[in-house]
Amino acid sequence: MPCRVLILGAGFGGLELATTLSEELGNDVDVTLIDRNTAFSFGYSKLDVMFGRQTLVETRLPYADIERPGVRFLRQTVTSIDAEARRATTDEGLHEADVLVIALGADYDLDATPGLAEGGNEFYSFEGAALLGDVIPTFTKGHAIIGVCGAPFKCPPAPSECALLLHDDLVARGVRDDCEISVVMPFPRLVPPSPETSAALLDAFVERGIAFIPDRRVSAIDPARSVAVLDDGTEMPFDLFLGVPKHRAPDVVLESGLAVDGYIPVDHATLETQIPGVYAVGDVTTVGVPKAGVFAERAARVVAGSIVATIRGGEQPEPYDGRGSCYIEFGHGLVGRVDVDFYSGPKPTGVFSEPSDALVREKEHFGSSRRARWFAS
Numbered sequence: 001m002p003c004r005v006l007i008l009g010a011g012f013g014g015l016e017l018a019t020t021l022s023e024e025l026g027n028d029v030d031v032t033l034i035d036r037n038t039a040f041s042f043g044y045s046k047l048d049v050m051f052g053r054q055t056l057v058e059t060r061l062p063y064a065d066i067e068r069p070g071v072r073f074l075r076q077t078v079t080s081i082d083a084e085a086r087r088a089t090t091d092e093g094l095h096e097a098d099v100l101v102i103a104l105g106a107d108y109d110l111d112a113t114p115g116l117a118e119g120g121n122e123f124y125s126f127e128g129a130a131l132l133g134d135v136i137p138t139f140t141k142g143h144a145i146i147g148v149c150g151a152p153f154k155c156p157p158a159p160s161e162c163a164l165l166l167h168d169d170l171v172a173r174g175v176r177d178d179c180e181i182s183v184v185m186p187f188p189r190l191v192p193p194s195p196e197t198s199a200a201l202l203d204a205f206v207e208r209g210i211a212f213i214p215d216r217r218v219s220a221i222d223p224a225r226s227v228a229v230l231d232d233g234t235e236m237p238f239d240l241f242l243g244v245p246k247h248r249a250p251d252v253v254l255e256s257g258l259a260v261d262g263y264i265p266v267d268h269a270t271l272e273t274q275i276p277g278v279y280a281v282g283d284v285t286t287v288g289v290p291k292a293g294v295f296a297e298r299a300a301r302v303v304a305g306s307i308v309a310t311i312r313g314g315e316q317p318e319p320y321d322g323r324g325s326c327y328i329e330f331g332h333g334l335v336g337r338v339d340v341d342f343y344s345g346p347k348p349t350g351v352f353s354e355p356s357d358a359l360v361r362e363k364e365h366f367g368s369s370r371r372a373r374w375f376a377s
Contacts, residue, residue, distance in 0.1 A: 001030075002025075002027065002028050002029050002030040002070065003025075003028070003029050003030065003098050003099065003307070003310075003311050004030045004032070004096070004097045004098045004099070005017075005021060005029060005030065005031045005032070005097060005098070005099045005100075005101065005307060006032050006034070006086070006087070006088060006095050006096075006097035006099070006100050006101070007031065007032065007033045007034065007101045007103060008034055008078050008081070008088055008100075008101065008102050008103060008104050009034070009035060009102065009103035009104040009105055009282070009284075010033050010034070010035035010037075010040060010063060010073065010103075011035075011040065011103060011105050011282060011283075011293065011296060012282065012293035012294070012296040012297040012300070013101075013103040013281035013282035013293075013296035013297060013299060013300040014033055014035070014101070014103040014281075014282075014300070015033075015040065015370075015374040016296075016297045016300040016301060016304075016374070017101060017103070017281070017300040017301075017303055017304050018031050018033045018066075018068070018071050019068065019071075019373060019374050020300070020301060020304035020305075021070065021071075021304050021307060021308070022068040022069050022070050022071050024304065024308045025070060025308060025311065026069040026070055027069050027070050028070070028311065029070045029307075029311070030070060030072075031070050031071045031072065032072050032074060032095055032097070033063075033066070033071060033072065033073045033074070034073075034074050034075075034076050034078060034088070034090060034095070035063060035073070035075065035076075036075065036076065036077040036078070037063070037075070038060075038062060038063060038064070038075055039060035039061055039062045039063060040060070040061045040063065040374075041059040041060055041061065041126060042059070042293070042367055042370075043154065043155060043292075043293055044155070044158075044327070044329075044363075045059040045126075046123060046124065046125075046126055046128075046129040046158075047123075047129070047158070047161055047162060047165055047329065049126065049129040049130055049133055050123055050129040050130075050132045050133055050136065050162075050165075051133075051136065051165050051166075051169055052133055052137075056126060056129075056130045059126070061371060061374075061375050062375075063075065065375045066374070066375060074090075074092075076090035076091055076092045076093075077090055077091045078090050078104065078252050079091055079252060080252060080255065080256070081100075081102065081252060081253070081255075081256040081258070082256075083100065083256060083257070083258055083273065083275045083278045084275060086098065086099065086100040086275075086277055086278060087100070088100070098277065099277050099278075099279070099307055100277065100278045100279070101278075101279045101280070101281065101303060102253065102258070102264060102278070102279070102280040102281075102284055103280070103281050103282050103284065103296065103300070104249075104250050104252070104253060104284050105250070105282055105283045105284055106154065106247040106248065106249060106250075106263075106283040106284060106291060107247070107248055107249070107250050107251075108122065108124060108125060108245040108246070108247060108248075109150075109245060109246045109247065109248045110122065110245050112149070112150065112245070112246040112248075113149040113150070113218065113219065113220060113221065113243070113245065113246060114219075114220040114221070115220050115221030115222055115223050116149065116218075116220075116221050116243055116245065118221070118223045119221040119222065119223025119224075119226065119241070120147075120221045120223075120228075120241040120242075120243045121135060121240070121241060121242055121243060122242075122243045122244070122245045123162060123242050123243070123244075124153075124154065124158075124244055124245060132242070135240070136166070136169060136240075137173070139170075139179070139239065139240045140173070140175045140178065140179075141175060141178035141179055141239070142178075142179060142180070142238070142239025142240065143179070143180040143181075143182065143236075143237060143238050143239050143240070144166060144179060144180065144181050144182070144238065144239065144240040144241075144242065145181075145182050145183075145184060145218075145228055145236055145238045145240070145241050145242070146159045146162050146163050146166075146181070146182070146183045146184070146242045146243075146244075147183075147184040147218035147228055147241060147242070147243050147244065148184060148185045148186055148217060148218065148243075148244040149217060149218045149219075149243055149244060149245050149246045150186070150217060150245070150246030150247065151186045151187070151217070152247065152290070152291055153244050153246075153247050153291065154247065154283060154291040154292060155290070155291070155292050155326070156187075156190075156191055156192070156290055156292075157190070157191055157197075157201075157326060157328045157338070158244070159183055159185060159244055160183065160190050160191075160201045160205075160328070161328060161329040161330075162242060163181050163183050163205070163210050164204060164205075164208070164210070164329060164330055164331035165329055165331055166181060166242075167181060167208045167210060167331060168331045168332065180209075180211070181208075181209070181210045181211070182210070182211040182212075182213060182236065183205070183210065183211070183212050183213065184213045184216050184217070184218055184228070184230065184236070185212070185213070185214060185216070186215065186216060186217040186231075187214060187215065188214050188215055189214070190202060190212065191338060191350065192348075193290075193338075193340050193342070193348035193349060193350040194338050194340065194349070194350025194351070194352055195350075196350070196351070196352040197328070197336070197338040197350055197352040200330075200336065200352060200354070200355075201328070201330075204330055204331065208331070213230075216230045216231060216232060216234070217230065217231045218230060218231075218243065219231045221241065221243075222235075225237070226238055226239065226241075228241060247283070247291070248262055249262055249263050249264070249284050250284070253284055258273060258275075258278075258280070260286070261286070263284060263285055263286040264280040264284055264285050264286065265285070265286050266279070266280050266285050266286070266287055268287055268288060268319075268320060268322070268343070269319035269320055270302065270303075270306060270316075270319070270320070271285070271287065271299050271302055271303050271320060272306075279303045279306075281296050281299040281300050281303060282295070282296030282299065282300075283296065285299075287299065287320070287322075288322065288342060288343075289322050289324065289340075289342045290324070290326075290340070292324060292326055294324040294325060294326065295322070295324045297370075298320070298321070298323065298324060299320050301317075302317050302318075302319070302320045305317025305318075320343075321341075321343055321344070322341065322342035322343035322344075322348075323339070323340065323341050323342070323343075323344075324339075324340055325337055325338070325339045325340070326338050326340065327359065327362070327363040327366065328355075330355040332355075333357075333360070334355035334356060334357065334359070334360065335355055335356070335359040335360045335362075335363050336352065336353060336354060336355040336356075336359060337352075337353040337359050337362070337363075338350045338351065338352050338353070339351045339353070
């Protein structure tokens with residue numbers, strides 16, 4: 001009988017894992033890939049939707065297009081996880097496996113920040129980004145705040161990207177002189193692992209007149225007064241609030257008993273949980289790297305290598321190395337890149353590549369190559 005692998009979540013980690021297992025094992029593996037959504041979208045596309053560069057429909061890659069040997073996609077919602085038994089229940093039935101991989105990502109907890117749902121706009125969901133596609137064109141004067149409501153959060157450079165793209169939008173509409181932009185973030189630097197990247201972004205902020213408020217978190221929104229309240233009690237009036245909600249693991253993960261302090265702890269080298277045959281990858285874990293797709297993708301390759309080695313009897317893969325590259329929109333149509341290494345040295349490091357047209361093309365290839373790899377029939 002083929003080894004049964006159950007993957008919960010079809011984001012970067014789930015898609016890469018399913019694809020690699022199919023490539024390596026074909027019909028010698030029985031992969032069930034479950035996600036509650038009908039389609040995948042790259043996280044960075046939210047900014048494209050928000051600023052009118054893409055429609056929501058254009059970002060979507062339908063899971064129905066996945067046709068690979070040994071892989072079956074099911075659109076279902078996971079309702080419970082029994083890790084000890086390596087099985088999960090969905091709204092349509094029970095699924096059992098020899099290997100269970102949890103790749104359900106992180107959810108957004110708007111209720112954790114009082115007033116955010118009523119008085120702010122979050123841009124981290126595709127629905128929120130789409131709504132802002134109609135809101136931003138109406139913003140012509142006043143103070144715009146891009147505020148982070150909790151850490152850790154997905155894609156640490158995204159608030160900076162939002163600020164720089166908002167600047168470009170306001171300039172293009174001829175209203176930049178009537179607007180202020182501030183970024184509030186609970187970190188001392190814009191990209192903590194890379195001082196060089198942080199300095200480049202801060203220089204871009206200074207050049208464009210964007211204010212950076214470090215080491216502060218937005219703890220509440222007062223909708224009646226249009227005020228953001230920071231965690232030190234400071235109040236910042238706004239005319240447009242663009243929020244990064246507090247993140248948390250999905251309820252089904254918290255209820256499974258696997259989570260510690262809100263996320264699933266795993267072995268940093270193998271991504272295996274304390275339960276043999278049960279792995280977790282991506283934003284749902286506390287593996288010690290940023291919550292970004294490239295890190296989930298790289299972790300998934302390690303898990304795939306481990307499963308293949310177990311089935312075929314070969315050597316186990318090299319340990320997960322905690323490396324990843326993130327593209328950063330710098331405005332003016334240019335893209336930079338930071339290559340981050342979290343495990344090799346005594347502390348995380350990041351090497352910065354200056355914004356360029358070449359990196360714009362490289363980012364486009366990043367998306368197109370994965371689109372072809374994960375969704376090619």
